[in-house]
Amino acid sequence: MQHPELAAPMISRAMENYLKTIYRLTTGNDKVSTSRLAQQLNCSAASVTNMLQKLSDLKLVNYEPYQGVTLTTTGNKIALETIRHHRLIELYLAEVLGYSWDKVHDEAEELEHVISEEFEERIDRALGYPTLDPHGAPIPSKDGEIENQTSNSLWDADGGESVKVGRVSDRNPEVLRYLGSIGIFPDAKISVIRRAPFNGPIYIEIGDTEHTLSAELARQIFVVPG
Ligand SMILES: [Zn+2]
Known part of the structure; x- marks a missing residue:
């Protein structure tokens, strides 16, 4: 994905997945620990530490060893952009291509990293600027605004x-x-x-x-x- 706010280098798919996961785990909390991230991403604490250092060098996360991690403003923006892609793609697959709601997530996990801004814009327009994905989750707006979602189960x-x-x-x-x-x-x-x-x-x-x-x-x- 191209991120206009970062001239270079490219943000990799793995980096986008980290940012999304940190976003998910820090909603409502202050910081997420390395061990929690390792557990969620199903990888070793050592590789999480390694990646957090890279993300920190790119100023996408605030990371102090043993203190946990939060997203910077830019990191947050990229996480929301990836989530926007994900949820728009899910809705497109469900509404236009006839996918059932249990099949859209795995496809969107792949496609969210590769679509262009134009593709995103065209999906958004074709769907009539939707606000919810097929599972009822809010789609972040183009400028990275997202509605609060209910957390009562x-x-x-x-x-x-x-x-x-x-x-x-x-x-x-x-x-x-x-x-x-x-x-x-x-x-x-x-x-x-x-x-x-x-x-x-x-x-x-x-x-x-x-x-x-x-x-x-x-x-x-x-x-x-x-
Ligand atoms: Zn999904």
């Missing part, structure tokens, strides 16, 4: 509450297929019947049908009052 809802699905985690295709099969999509209405103690399950109703979800599943569904 279905697991946190109480018995007797009515909620609406805002967003579903897009990480696991099998989870998405299952949730889709029982009618859980953005905007779907859910009545919470009750939640069993400790690790659940949670009993819910969608339409007239009752379902039970494990804590693990319910934590991947983010809801708003509805």
Whole structure:
């Protein structure tokens, strides 16, 4: 991807993935630790340290060994631009090419790094300047503004509450297929019947049908009052 704010050098795909991950892990927190990053990126602490040093040299992250890491303004901008590509591509694949919502994430993980600014602009226009991706996550604007997204999961809802699905985690295709099969999509209405103690399950109703979800599943569904 070309980043106009950086003359050279090119930001690699691996670097963009680091910036995105740091963005995700620092939302609402101050700093993310090297060990947390290593765990999330599935690589060794040594290679994380190595990459953080490179990103720090490019002034994309604020990094002090043993102190954790945050994004600089430029790093944040690149993370949001990559996320914008990702979510626009997902929506394009779903709406125009007929992909199901469980298949778009993996394609977008690849394509987000390679599309040009013109391609991004054309997708945006073709889709009518959308604000949400197929999983309900907000698409950052061209100038890097992003709407706050709900962080209340279905697991946190109480018995007797009515909620609406805002967003579903897009990480696991099998989870998405299952949730889709029982009618859980953005905007779907859910009545919470009750939640069993400790690790659940949670009993819910969608339409007239009752379902039970494990804590693990319910934590991947983010809801708003509805
Ligand atoms: Zn995705």
